[in-house]
Amino acid sequence: MSVAASSALALFDDAHLCDPYPAYAALRALGPLVRLERYGVWAVPGYAEVHAVLGNDSIFRSDGGVALTDLANRQILAGTVLASDGEQHHRLRRVLSRQLAPRAITRLQEQFTDRARTLVKQLVEPGGFDAVALAQQMVADTVMHSMGLPDSTRGTLLTGANATFDAFGPGNDRYQQALPTASAMVAFLHERVTRDSVRQGSWMGDIFRAVDKGQLDEKEAIPLASAYTAASMDTTILGLTEAIVQLARHPEQWALLRQKPERAVQAFHESLRLEAPIQGFGRIVNKDTDLSGVRIKAGEQLWMLFGSTGRDDRKWGPTADTYNLRRQLTNHHLAFGAGRHGCAGAHLAVMQAFALLGALAEHCAHLALSGEPERVLNNLLRGYKRVRVAVELSQDATAAQSAVSSRRVQ
Numbered sequence: 001m002s003v004a005a006s007s008a009l010a011l012f013d014d015a016h017l018c019d020p021y022p023a024y025a026a027l028r029a030l031g032p033l034v035r036l037e038r039y040g041v042w043a044v045p046g047y048a049e050v051h052a053v054l055g056n057d058s059i060f061r062s063d064g065g066v067a068l069t070d071l072a073n074r075q076i077l078a079g080t081v082l083a084s085d086g087e088q089h090h091r092l093r094r095v096l097s098r099q100l101a102p103r104a105i106t107r108l109q110e111q112f113t114d115r116a117r118t119l120v121k122q123l124v125e126p127g128g129f130d131a132v133a134l135a136q137q138m139v140a141d142t143v144m145h146s147m148g149l150p151d152s153t154r155g156t157l158l159t160g161a162n163a164t165f166d167a168f169g170p171g172n173d174r175y176q177q178a179l180p181t182a183s184a185m186v187a188f189l190h191e192r193v194t195r196d197s198v199r200q201g202s203w204m205g206d207i208f209r210a211v212d213k214g215q216l217d218e219k220e221a222i223p224l225a226s227a228y229t230a231a232s233m234d235t236t237i238l239g240l241t242e243a244i245v246q247l248a249r250h251p252e253q254w255a256l257l258r259q260k261p262e263r264a265v266q267a268f269h270e271s272l273r274l275e276a277p278i279q280g281f282g283r284i285v286n287k288d289t290d291l292s293g294v295r296i297k298a299g300e301q302l303w304m305l306f307g308s309t310g311r312d313d314r315k316w317g318p319t320a321d322t323y324n325l326r327r328q329l330t331n332h333h334l335a336f337g338a339g340r341h342g343c344a345g346a347h348l349a350v351m352q353a354f355a356l357l358g359a360l361a362e363h364c365a366h367l368a369l370s371g372e373p374e375r376v377l378n379n380l381l382r383g384y385k386r387v388r389v390a391v392e393l394s395q396d397a398t399a400a401q402s403a404v405s406s407r408r409v410q
C-alpha cells in the first residue's frame with residue numbers, strides 16, 4: 001500500500017483558475033491520489049485513475065458526492081440525473097436518452113448546418129467577431145429551441161447555469177455569491193417549466209409525457225429538466241469558443257481544417273482534451289477500497305480533475321500540452337466523463353461543433369486573435385467570456401459580401 005501524498009493547493013483561487021496546468025502536473029507527480037488539505041477530499045489527477053473511478057459507480061457514488069458542499073448536494077442537485085445512482089439514475093437517464101441518443105440527434109444535423117452557416121454569415125464580418133457571442137447564439141438557437149421553453153427564459157437560463165457550476169465548489173466567495181442565483185434557478189424552473197408552458201414534442205414536453213405514462217414520478221420532472229438547462233449551455237459555449245481560440249492560435253491547424261472541414265469533429269475533441277470546459281466533479285466512496293495502491297475509506301470524497309487528465313503524458317505522451325487535431329484517438333479524452341454518468345449530450349455538442357467549425361472553415365481564410373481573450377473565473381468551468389477574432393474572409397465569402405454591398409448601394 002502506498003503512503004498517501006497531500007497538498008496545500010488552493011484549487012479554486014483565481015491564480016490557479018487562470019493557469020491550473022503547473023499545479024496539475026505537480027499533483028500527478030505526487031501520486032495517483034493526493035489529499036487536498038484545504039478541502040478534505042482526494043484529488044484524482046491522472047487519466048487512468050479518473051477512468052477507473054468513472055467506470056465503477058457501485059463504489060464511487062454520485063448522490064451526495066458530486067459537489068463539494070452538503071448544501072449544494074442536498075438542495076441544488078438532489079434528485080437530478082447527475083446526482084443520482086442505481087435504479088433512480090437508470091430511470092431518469094432513459095428519458096433523456098430518447099431525445100439525446102445519437103440517432104435522434106443525427107436527424108437535426110441539417111438544421112444545425114443551416115443555422116451555423118446563417119449565423120457565420122451574419123456575425124463573422126471583415127472587421128472581426130466575438131467567438132463567445134457566435135457560440136452563444138449557436139447554442140441558443142439550437143439547444144434552447146429543442147428544450148421547448150419560451151424564448152423569454154433564455155437570459156435567466158444562461159446566468160443560472162453559470163451560477164450552478166460555481167455552486168459545485170467549496171464554500172468560497174465565488175460559491176457564496178452564486179448560491180442565491182443557483183437556488184433561484186431551481187425555483188424558476190418549478191415556476192416556469194409546466195405542462196402548459198413547454199412546447200409539445202420538445203425535450204421538456206417529453207419529460208411531462210414520461211410522467212403521464214407513469215415512467216417518472218411528478219416530483220422527478222423538474223430536477224430532470226435541470227439536466228438540460230444546467231448541463232447543455234455553458235459547457236458547449238465554452239467548448240466551441242475554446243476550439244475557435246485554438247484554431248486562431250495555430251494557423252497550421254486551421255489550414256488542416258480548411259483542407260477538410262469534416263475534421264471539425266477532431267478539432268473540437270482535441271480542444272476539449274486540452275482545455276476541459278468542466279475541470280472537475282466529485283464522487284463519494286461507499287465502502288473502503290483501494291485505488292492504485294492508496295486506501296480510501298467509506299464516506300471519503302474524491303475530486304476528479306478532468307482538466308488534468310487531458311494533459312497526462314502517461315496517456316497522451318510528450319506532446320500532451322500541444323494542440324494537434326490529427327492526434328490519434330483524441331476523442332478518448334475524459335472531458336465528457338465516461339461510464340454510466342458519461343455526458344448524455346456529448347453527441348449533441350459534437351454535432352454543434354461540426355456545424356459551426358465547418359461553417360467557419362468555409363467562410364474564413366484566416367483567423368487570428370485580436371488581443372488576449374478574457375477568461376471566465378468559475379469554480380468548475382474553464383473558458384472565456386470574450387474573444388475578439390480578426391478574420392480574412394474566404395474568396396467565396398468575399399464575393400458574396402460584395403454582392404450584398406452592391407445590392408445595398410443600388
Ligand code: HEM
Pocket residue numbers: 062066081082083093096100227228231232233235236239240272276277278281306334335336337338340341342343344345346348349
Ligand atoms: C462540450 C460540452 C459538454 C461537456 C464538456 C460536458 C461535460 C460533462 C461531463 C464531464 C459529465 C459527467 C458528469 C459526471 O460524471 O458526474 C456530463 C454529464 C452530463 N451532461 Fe454533459 N457536457 C457537455 C454538453 C452537454 C449537453 C449539450 C447536454 C444536454 C443537452 C449535456 C447533458 C449532460 C447530462 C444530462 C449529464 C448527466 C449524465 C448522467 O449523470 O447520467 N451535456 N457532461
